[in-house]
Amino acid sequence: MARRSRPRVDLARLPAHVGVIMDGNGRWAKARGRERTYGHRVGARAVRRVVRACRRMGVQTLTLFAFSAQNWGRPEDEVRLLMELLYEFIVQEWREIMDRDIRVVHLGELRRVPAEVRDKLRALVQASRHNRSMTLALALSYGGREEIVRAARRLAGRAALGRLRAQAVDEACVGAAMYTRGLPDLDLLIRTGGERRISNFLLWQSAYAELFFTDVLWPDFKVADLRAAIADFQERRRRFGLTDEQLDARRAGRAWS
Numbered sequence: 500m501a502r503r504s505r506p507r508v509d510l511a512r513l514p515a516h517v518g519v520i521m522d523g524n525g526r527w528a529k530a531r532g533r534e535r536t537y538g539h540r541v542g543a544r545a546v547r548r549v550v551r552a553c554r555r556m557g558v559q560t561l562t563l564f565a566f567s568a569q570n571w572g573r574p575e576d577e578v579r580l581l582m583e584l585l586y587e588f589i590v591q592e593w594r595e596i597m598d599r600d601i602r603v604v605h606l607g608e609l610r611r612v613p614a615e616v617r618d619k620l621r622a623l624v625q626a627s628r629h630n631r632s633m634t635l636a637l638a639l640s641y642g643g644r645e646e647i648v649r650a651a652r653r654l655a656g657r658a659a660l661g662r663l664r665a666q667a668v669d670e671a672c673v674g675a676a677m678y679t680r681g682l683p684d685l686d687l688l689i690r691t692g693g694e695r696r697i698s699n700f701l702l703w704q705s706a707y708a709e710l711f712f713t714d715v716l717w718p719d720f721k722v723a724d725l726r727a728a729i730a731d732f733q734e735r736r737r738r739f740g741l742t743d744e745q746l747d748a749r750r751a752g753r754a755w756s
């Protein structure tokens with residue numbers, strides 16, 4: 500199928516939660532003889548396209564991996580630019596986010612984030628908290644392992660205070676200690692830029708996610724590419740550990756053994 504054709508998406512069977520690892524900004528810029536930061540700037544336009552398209556289609560939750568816990572180790576000017584882009588995104592998109600009834604949540608550790616970005620993001624999270632048409636989760640200073648460690652620490656703290664019994668620790672309890680508390684599990688994980696790995700993104704939540712890898716570099720990622728990923732997702736059979744026969748029986752409304 501040609502990349503720019505319009506893949507068929509069944510709007511009645513959308514993934515409830517789409518996550519995106521937006522990779523390839525640096526290579527995109529280098530290929531044009533430009534600084535990596537230019538790639539991030541153009542990548543921010545792709546962010547806007549994808550948020551709008553998901554909202555239009557009716558995707559319930561979209562999580563964007565904007566900056567990982569490990570990205571703090573990047574060159575200082577690149578980190579600064581990424582923080583500026585996030586700030587600009589919040590300021591420029593604020594109106595549209597509210598008009599389109601989008602709830603913004605943050606996943607990650609805000610302590611290291613510059614105060615202006617932190618305050619703006621907190622303000623948007625607060626202002627949009629009652630919006631219901633879509634949730635946009637910004638994973639910023641986020642790491643999947645860090646999130647699991649934090650959850651374990653919180654649960655251990657409650658146990659130490661006698662407020663949690665070991666036997667009461669189950670999946671629901673651990674899930675509720677994650678940043679993503681209340682959000683659906685990840686259904687579709689898209690990674691652009693040609694690498695085929697998860698890179699510490701939503702480790703707990705992606706247990707049964709369908710993975711979609713594309714060589715398209717993030718600044719080039721268009722709505723047609725998003726539709727292609729969702730159309731591909733809709734062709735997969737998700738078994739959640741069961742057999743095909745069991746799923747067939749379930750669909751036919753019979754009990755399975």
Ligand code: FPP
Pocket residue numbers: 521522523524525526527535539540542543546563564565566567570581584585588692717
């Ligand atoms: C990975 O590409 C991308 C990032 C670390 C940052 C993603 C940020 C944006 C798309 C812009 C700002 C975000 C928002 C939400 C407004 P890379 O630099 O690792 O690319 P490379 O693999 O080609 O080097």
